[in-house]
Amino acid sequence: MSARCIMVLGTSSGAGKSWVATALCAWYRAQGYKVAPFKAQNMSNNARVVATPDGQWGEIGTAQYLQALAAGAVPDVRMNPLLLKPEADTRSQVVLFGQVDEALSKMPWRGRSLKVWPQIAQALDALRAENDVVVIEGAGSPAEINLHSSDVVNMRVARHCNAHCLLVADIDRGGAFAHLYGTWALLPPEEQSLIKGFVLNKFRGDAALLAPAPQMLQEKTGVPTVACIPMQFQHGLPEEDGVFDDRGSGGQGQAVHTCIAIVAYPRISNLDEFQPLLQLPGVRVVWARTPAQLSDADWVILPGSKASAADLVWMRQQGLDAAVARHAQAGKRVLGICGGLQMLGEALVDLHGVDGNAAGLGLLPLVTLFAQHKQVQPTRLVLPEVQAPWQALSGLEVSGYEIHHGQTQLRADMQAGAAQPAQELLPGLLWQGGAPQVLGSYVHGLFENAAVIHALFGHDAPSLNEVFARMVRGVGEWFGDQLP
Structure with a gap:
């Protein structure tokens, strides 16, 4: 039938x-x-x-x-x-x-x-x-x-x-x-x-x-x-593509204790994975397109991008590159996910016409080489020991997914003599800077893990079943x- x-x-x-x-x-x-x-x-x-x-x-x-x-x-x-x-x-x-x-x-x-x-x-x-x-x-x-x-x-x-x-x-x-x-x-x-x-x-x-x-x-x-x-x-569900509305974030009538600015570049991808953040009491999410929108943020997130090199050009045109650097220099958290991780590095190298070549923001000693074939797979892992201010993530079992052409490597020669060198916490997946407030990951969906949300914010977001x-x-x- x-x-x-x-x-x-x-x-x-x-x-x-x-x-x-x-x-x-x-x-x-x-x-x-x-x-x-x-x-x-x-x-x-x-x-x-x-x-x-x-x-x-x-x-x-x-x-x-x-x-x-x-x-x-x-x-x-x-x-x-x-x-x-x-x-x-x-x-x-x-x-x-x-x-x-x-x-x-x-x-x-x-x-x-x-x-x-x-x-x-x-x-x-x-x-x-x-x-x-x-x-x-x-x-x-x-x-x-x-x-x-x-x-x-x-x-x-x-x-x-x-x-x-x-x-x-x-x-x-x-x-x-x-x-x-x-x-x-x-x-x-x-x-x-x-x-x-x-x-x-x-x-x-x-x-x-x-x-x-x-x-x-x-x-x-x-x-x-x-x-x-x-x-x-x-x-409780992500909005449709291109809809950036923060009126629902921060809880109803509650004081905001954490402001998270997510850089909304033109080719942003997988923005849906941040939906749990919009449902946390006391957490305000701002979709940032100007340096002023980063000025009061406690966190800055560089999300995924379908065109990392082009979106880096856009960030520089807006002055967001310098604003992100100032945020990190002030000791505030910076998180890069997938394309955002690639942007945090020193260089993006494209030998196959996949994405384009670009200089990165230089906040992590990483170089990304774009491969012809895309890596697409689910990921389940246990997070290793992570330094402050991300230490609450240490030991958590998380699930997520990878979708990326880029293959990223830590370059020891780019941090020679550094008093506190950057670390590759998980091979090919997770890096923490010598300035430990800077974290980069290829794993999408971290905030969709209830354990991650609770560890970082002390609250729970509504489940999908709810x-x-x-x-x-x-x-x-x-x-x-x-x-x-």
Whole structure:
């Protein structure tokens, strides 16, 4: 028997598709169904490591990884067969079924989409055959009429599986009813018929004031408004790509004792791993793009980057390189993760055209050489003894993941005569500077370990199971009996 397919479309990027799809995965699971998520094509530098059918390790978008966990399913490359990781405004690395595909990466957009459609359809059909419900997420808007002929992620998917489609609008932006009507109106009749419900997301205010608009919209389209979801600050999941909102951090009405500035360079990647920090009482997270935003920070984090060399250029243009150096010189904590670790070193060397050459920030005596092939794997390890101010990490068992082209080495010749030399705490993975407040790691996901959060902050962030349980209660309240 083929699964019923529920598809979450949006009137725009940032409407809340990923969050709604995750909530529906959790809700259908709670009703006793076997559930899987699916997104044909995701454009994101937020990725997670999962097993591939041939026993290797590959990447899928973080949103589908979390949706699988919400569904109680093992994350699978078929759930996001095509992942586009932007490296520049006009270039993306193409990941097909978890693995980088150089030939597809060089193809024009439209030609690429047509080539991969049979494999996308096969992946979806396999998930339909194995599950009771498949919750499908669209991308951007289904009404991008310039891309309609080469669509492989929105209405082509909906037509293929005759999906029950929900169209989500961000009402907090304003113009939601026009967005819903305009999106529906731009679809051809056979696709309009697949839109079964409108969803107003991120609503703040008195829902009674919405009338008579939902009824008027239904009269024009035949589509009912099936849910009005209130604004969800601190909902517990990472925001969608490009959304930097610190209004939920620091706890509600609590004094801030620790300010963490995460440098938000243009090609930031895996920003989702910092979500637990936003939920800690007394901890404020700032997404920093100027030196002034680092001035009051207790910590500075240099996160992952899909283009470390280019993002280093951007940092220097903003004056952030000097600001990070001043922060370290003042004895305050600096943490570099993956691309951020590479930036903390002396040099980035690219002999294969992977990322580019660049001088690093010089806060760790490291040199990174970019390899042609990407290292993608889960990681589980016990942290060795770490010096202050990071000593609370010593001895902790942690899990995470690696996604990087760079291979980094400690250069003894770069710290000759140093009174306190830097240390390689874990071979190829973890380094601490001679100025011990500077720490660099290739392991993503450290803050998703409850033991790490508790050791560093003395508090616990809500678990994913708690987050999913809240979602289940919310879906029941907001949708009532309007879901198939």
